[in-house]
Amino acid sequence: MNKQVKVLVVEDDPNICELVTLYGEKNGYIVNVAQNGMTGLEMFYDTTPDLVVLDIMLPEMDGWEVCKEIRRFQKTPIIILTGKGESYDKLKGFELGTDDYIVKPFDPNELMARIKAVLRRVNPILVENELIELPLLKIDMNQYKVICDTQEIVVAPREMELLYFLASHPNQVYTRQQLLDQIWGLDFDGDPRTVDVHVKRIREKLGDSDRCWRVQTIRGVGYKFEVDNE
Template identity: 55%
Template sequence: MSNKTKVLVIDDDVNICELIRLYMEKEGFEVVTVYNGSKALEVFRNEAPNIVILDIMLPGADGWQVCREIRKISNIPVIMLSAKGETFDKVLGLELGADDYLVKPFEPKELVARVKAVLRRYEHKDSDVQEIVYPNLIINKTNYTLKVNGKEMEFPPKELELLYFLASNPNKVFTREQLIEQVWGYDFYGDSRTVDVHIKRLREKLDSEGQNWQLKTVWGVGYKFEVK
């Protein structure tokens, strides 16, 4: 595989991490491991994995906290691992946004099968529905709807497309010219100040006060969708 699917394994048990690595790499996946919950989010941001295998019992921050933080910035698949098999743990994991749940001890081949199944579901869902979810913000580009604090709001297509693009690339700065190319297209002959007008309108409509996200101006460069 020239472009390998990247798996991030977050587990404080080195032996389990290496076992997962062995089976995953045999199937052609690239594997990145981290053993501490408090470092997990930093590694997640830096590595940009395609799927996360996440243990619940972790030093620094537990799996619940890590899953919650991942869901604030991404909707990529998460499979949770736990030595606990109680229904409460499974329900809590799924409510926090996990896509699947596997109880230790597990068969590595079953984990591989579940990873493949979850990725297939995710890819199918992603191809059918273009939707980005943040706390109190849902941007759906498939049916051009946008919900803020649970309320559906009317947004002109280009405003929604601009917000969708920026939110798809959290914390990345784009110049006005880059945004024109990505949202309006290369054949757009208008002024780059069009971006400023659309950003201004978006800010007026979005209630970002108290949220962990906001449209931010990077002076002298452009704009970004900042996620704290």
């Protein structure tokens, strides 16, 4: 990536600040932290971050007000990270122009994936070269290409995103709901079996030859991208 991504975390819990900073820096981001809303807004204008992770319940100025102030003049992506998980709060967040909404407690790896997904959507130039290469499989998110057994195969955008997400977390199991939240977004209100349909299509397009990788069904749970150990 030509430019190191700057992430501003506005959160009053020091343990969460430390956790997000740790994972953010591991992913190559510059992370700045503010522990109240007023300081967060000041740091937003001082540091010009590429993305903001914003709590709602903050001292001095709550997250809603911080979001409103940012949205008055800037389109910088905002991910709400909060303990307020009611549908009303999520709707309010999206109405204010937030880009994603994550409820605590949260998986820091999921937060990092959400950050990358938002950056890819709003400013792809900020996202690292996203390429997964395995024997007889190449998934290139930058060019939206999948090459299997030396042949390029045609996959729909959701299939591409689902395959890439699973393959970028090898041997990790995800429920249908987790995959819906990650790929389709929190505002998706369709049938969770949508995931099953997309997995079936991916399998049909990749074929069923004996390989060291496969999209595996975990009965009663969900799916994982299984990669054999060398």
